[in-house]
Amino acid sequence: MAKQASNYKLLISRIFSAFIMLLVFLSSLFLFSGSFFSFVIYVTSLLALYEWSKLLYFKSLEKKIFLAISLCFIYLIDKFLTYDHARFILIGASIFWIFIAPLFLVFKIHLKNFYFSSLIGWMLIIPLIVALNYLIQLSPWAVLLVLTTIWLADSGAYFFGKQFGKRKLAPSISPGKTWEGFIGALFVVSLFSITLTYFGFVNSYESILFFILILLLSVEGDLFESYIKRVAKVKDSGDLIPGHGGVLDRIDSLCSSLPLATLILVSPSFFGQLI
Secondary structure (H helix, E strand, O other), rough: OOOHHHHHHHHHHHHHHHHHHHHHHHHHHHOHHHHHHHHHHHHHHHHHHHHHHHOOOOOOOHHHHHHHHHHHHHHHHHHHHHHHHHHHHHHHHHHHHHHHHHHHHHHOOOOOOOHHHHHHHHHHHHHHHHHHHHHHHHHHHHHHHHHHHHHHHHHHHHHHHHOOOEEEEOOOEEEEEEHHHHHHHHHHHHHHHHHHHHHHOOOOHHHHHHHHHHHHHHHHHHHHHHHHHHHHHOOOOOEOOOEEOOOOHHHHHHHHHHHHHHHHOOHHHHHOOOO
16 A cells, blocks of 8 residues: 555656656747757756766766866857757767667676766767757757657657566666567557658658657667666666656657757758658
8 A cells, every 4th residue: 555655656746747847848949039948958968967977976076077078068069069060969979879879788888987988978968959959940849849759659668568568678777678668669659650641740651760760769878878877776867856867867868869860850951851
């Protein structure tokens, strides 16, 4: 009985936190100016970078140096970033997630060096900032499209995994994730893509490949952060968000999927028009 009450309380806190986050996000996206949306991104990113410094057990001075440099990066992005620089950053991040990040999961690479750990932390967060800033210039609906895809994938994986999950997806990294959950996420995202195309929000049924690509990269980001937490011997990246853990726990899938998704959406001449 006590366990049921505890689970109910956790569910209520998760729903309330999710509502507040959604309210802030949608307000910054549609009701206020672009500068407020950028401000929300910057604050969120700094909190995520702070959690990264804790996960990697940076010493006090190392943490201050890391966050100070991070703040400088964010300032430079806000004031001086050009389209060519942004493409370079997004291409670099896409290469990292497609070719390098999987090596961490396969070979169980540990981040022990402060400089290397800092570089990986920036590789996670800085391209996310760039991607969101460029997507909002393309259209607020483009931001909502990509993020909704990831949220639906997370929800599909959670509910299908809870109901039918038996076979572990990556037991040594994240024992809670199952192949059934992954298939559920794939089903939900495919249905979402088909629905958008049917009602004319997306131009072609070929866009389903785009949505599946976002799904695959989002799963990788989730597994990557789970691996880092497993090495750090912690359950969550932080406790800032009641019922959800830390900021990094909420944006890990975005870190891995948004760079390439943004490249595709802002480069229709190369990838083909999707929206």
